Amino acid sequence: MKDIIDPAEEATDSLAIENAIFETALQIPDPTQRREFLERTFQGDPGGREGMEDLLKLAGTSSAFFLEGRMRTAELAQEVIDEFPDVGFPLGEEAVSSGEKEGATIGRYTLLRKIGEGGGGEIFEAAQDGMVRTVALKIIRSGMDTESVVSRFEIERQTLEIMEHPNIARVLDAGKTTSGRPYFVMELVRGARITTFCEAEQLDIPARLELFLKVCQAIQHAHQKGIVHRDIKPSNILVENLDGTYVPKVIDFGIAKAMQGQLHGRAGMTQLGQFIGTPAYMSPEQIDMGGMDIDTRADIYSLGALLYELLAGRPPFDTEKLLESGLTEMRRALIEDNPPLPSETSRLAAEEGKGNTLPGTREKWANTLRGDPDWIVFKAMEKERNRRYQTANSLAMDIRRYLQNEPVIARKPSRGYFMLKFFQRNRAACVLGVAMLLSLVAGLGTTTALYFREKDALAEQARLKRQAQARANVSRAVFLVSEGKTAEADRLLRANPVESIDVSPEAAEVFRSLGSWNATFGRWRQAADCFRLMNEATRLGNRAKMLETVDLLMTGPTYLEAGDQKAYENLRAEMLDRYVPAQNGLQGERLLKACLLLPVDARTIELLESSAEVCRHSPSGAGSVGMTEWKALSLALFHYRKGEFQEAIRQADKCIAIRDKAGSRESAARCVLAMARFKRGETKEARGELEKAKAEMQRVEAQIDEAGFPPIGTWFAWAVVRILAREAEAMIGP
Structure with a gap:
């Protein structure tokens, strides 16, 4: 539009x-x-x-x-x-008519009674001379025999003549009255509109879909003949009950369009800016009036609208409201708005007690329609015609798949959906299989769940074997490390990764030992994997005790040494969420150090402010786990990240003033001191402090023996020094 x-x-x-x-x-x-x-x-x-x-x-x-x-x-x-057939408009002699009366003779036919009328013609029930049968005779009304109406009438006659299908009303004869008005004769369909018939017969969903499939076959036949109906709606599909068989008949091809060439007479009856069809069932391209060529996919949309009403009990759009809204708003609504799901409309109809279905039926229908039927209807009614079913046959095939409990193409495929359809198609076999499975499990006393296919069961069995083997290998590796057989433990772990082990509190100690051992030898990637699994296991334990161990002090530096900054940031976010605020000085000191290895934003500083206060004012002294020098290092790092460089220098000097036998604490403090002095413009002093830290680090690394252990201090403390030294060197320069 x-x-x-x-x-x-x-x-x-x-x-x-x-x-x-x-x-x-x-x-x-x-x-x-x-x-x-x-x-x-x-x-x-x-x-x-x-x-x-x-x-x-x-x-x-x-x-x-x-x-x-x-x-x-x-x-x-x-x-x-x-x-609106029930509004009670009388159509007597004063109405526009063909001029023919009941009892009149037209050719070989005697008019019995008037049974209906279309846009330009009236339909009579007539008796054919010489044959014991009645027919339907359609004739142009008096005053309507203009050139365009006669041409359109002729197109309808030719359209019906070329189609031969049991679900399309057949043309039997044609001619002109004595006054020259065209008429044609077709079989008389003594049936009700399809929606009325379904309600009167109280047909269930499968029966309605089977009836709809016959309509699809009829429309497909018309399309193969090169004809688009363009006005598919309930009143144009009549259903007869012939000896217990429901036979739908598609009628009224009066506005049909020839797709291939021109029928005899005048083709192309549509005029730009005119509605051709019934608004509630018309496709967006019919509504848009922009000159877009109308093809068979317009009928697919109308079939979807018809299916919507058959299933939901109401048309997708309210025709009366559309007419009341005005032509411009009607266009917009039909082109842009989507109707509610058929299942939702069926639920509303049930709440309002609409329709002739048995009590409680509509409520059940709403649940049945939720899923494949909703998907099928909305694919047929896609606004963009390239996304609809491309033929009436493809729509019918998808409905047949639904009726046979097979996956439909309208729905996005998934493994669960396919398994559900498999179960629905083979319900008895699946129930029997489950019963046999349960009997087998009970008889053998096993807890192993069997899958539907042998391949899945074998894969699960293989996984369990690998897991058991991995547990055994980890236990063996820990023993080898404790015995000093590091080379043999290394080969064992490389052949059997520790990721195969299920996380449990009992496995935390195993992961802690392996992570520390790998970090000692600089195998940071393997160490990071171990500490990740260790933290997953310790999450199940006491939160406060977790913060008072060295687990977080080992994990954070290891992630950064392994080059996984994202993993460290996730760990930091978890620590801020789980452990803030700190409850004592030890928790505060370790929380600050673990969270501030990399620069942080103002929000993180704000979250850590209370922990810094706890660290600053907690008692310390000889033998205290939160000794003054370590708290000074953490506070120096906190004030540096906060931008309080003078206070950071004061705390770093306080840390350095206390003797450090290992050298790692003092070196870390010198790195913080170097960065704080550089920020204050003291470049020469900053470079001097960094050189001292690097020299101490090189001295210690030169003394690492073949076993991989530093002579004094811990590996993760020196990892902190390396991380801070890299940051300081990037800032100050080598």
């Missing part, structure tokens, strides 16, 4: 609607019924109603009033009557 609607075009559309209302009102002879119709039509618009009443008064004195353009207004008026 165009983004900007031409005002002239919109005015023309409004005039067409007004003409349709006028024509409809003109056919109601009873003044009371005519007034009720106008009040309902012009609800909220008294000025429009008064204007229409004036036009109707003028029409009584001028027989030529609105004669020009009468064909289109009569068609629109008839669409209103077709859509």
Whole structure:
């Protein structure tokens, strides 16, 4: 649809609607019924109603009033009557007619009674001379035999003649009356519209779908003949009960479009800016009136709308509300808006007690429709026609798949969906298989779950074997390390990764030992894997005790030494979430050090402020686990990250003033001191402090023996020194 609607075009559309209302009102002879119709039509618009009443008064004195353009207004008026058959509009002798009366003879046929009328013609039940059968005879009405209507009537006749299908009403004869008006004869369908029939027979969902499949086959036949129906709706599909067999018949190809060439006579009856069809069932490309070529996929949309009403009990759009909203809003709604799911509409119909289905049926239907039926209907009704089913056969095949409990193409595939469909198709076999499986499990006393296929069961068995072997290998590796047989333990672990082990509290000690051993030898990737599994296991334990161990002090530096900054940031986020605020000085000191190895944002500093206060004011002394020098290092790091460089220098100097036999604490403090002095513009002093830290680090590394252990201190303390030294060197320069 165009983004900007031409005002002239919109005015023309409004005039067409007004003409349709006028024509409809003109056919109601009873003044009371005519007034009720106008009040309902012009609800909220008294000025429009008064204007229409004036036009109707003028029409009584001028027989030529609105004669020009009468064909289109009569068609629109008839669409209103077709859509609302129960409003009680009388169609007596004063209505526009073909001029033929009951009992008249046309060719070989005697008219028995009038049974209906379409946009340009009337339909009679007629008896054929010489044959004991009745037929349906359609003839153009008097006053409607203009060139365009006659041409459209001829197209409908030719359309039906070329189609031979048990679910399409057959053409038996054709000709012209003595006055020259065309007519044709087709088989008489004594049935109700498909939606009325389904409700009257109280058909369930599978029965309705089987009936709908026959309609799809009929439309597919028309498409193969090169014909698009373009007005598929319940009133154009009648259903007969023939000896217990439900036979739908597609009728009224009066607005059908020839896809291949031109039928004899005048083709291309559609005019730009005209609706061809019934709004609630029309595809967006029919509504858009932009000159877009209409193909068979327009019928696929209408079939989807018909299926929607068959299943949900209501059409996807309310025709009366669409007509009341005006042509522009109607266009927008049909092109842009999606109706609710059929399952949701069925649920609402159940709550309102609509339809003739048995009590409680609609509630069950809402649950049944939720899933494949919803998907099928909405694929058929896709706004973009390239995303719909491309043929009526493909729509029918998907419905058949649903009825046979097979996966449908309208739904996104998944393993669970395919397994569900497999179970639905083989319900008895699956139930028997499960019963046998349970009997086997009970008889053998096993706890192993069996899968539907042998391959999955074997894969699970192989996984359990690998896991058991991995546990044994880890236990063996720990023993070898304790015996000093590091080379043999290394070969064992490389052949059997520790990731195969299930996480449990009992395994935490194993992961802790292996992680520390790998870190000692600089195998940071393997150490990081071990500490990750260790932390997963210790999460199950006491939270406060976790913070008072060295686990976090080992894990954080290891991630950074392994080059996995993302893993460290995730660990830091977890520590802030689980352990803040610290409860004592030891927790505060370790939390600050573990969280501040890399620069942080202001929010993190704010979260750690309370822990820094606990660390600063907690008692310390000889033998205390939170000794002054270590707290000074953590506070120096905290104030540096906060941007308080003078306080960071003071705390670092306080840390360095206390003798450090291992050298790692003092070296870490010198790195912080170097960065703080550099930030204050003391470049020379900063470089001197960094050189001292690097020299101490090189001295210790030179003394590491073949076993991989540093002579004094711990490996993770020196890892902290290396991390801070790299940051300081990147800032100050080598």
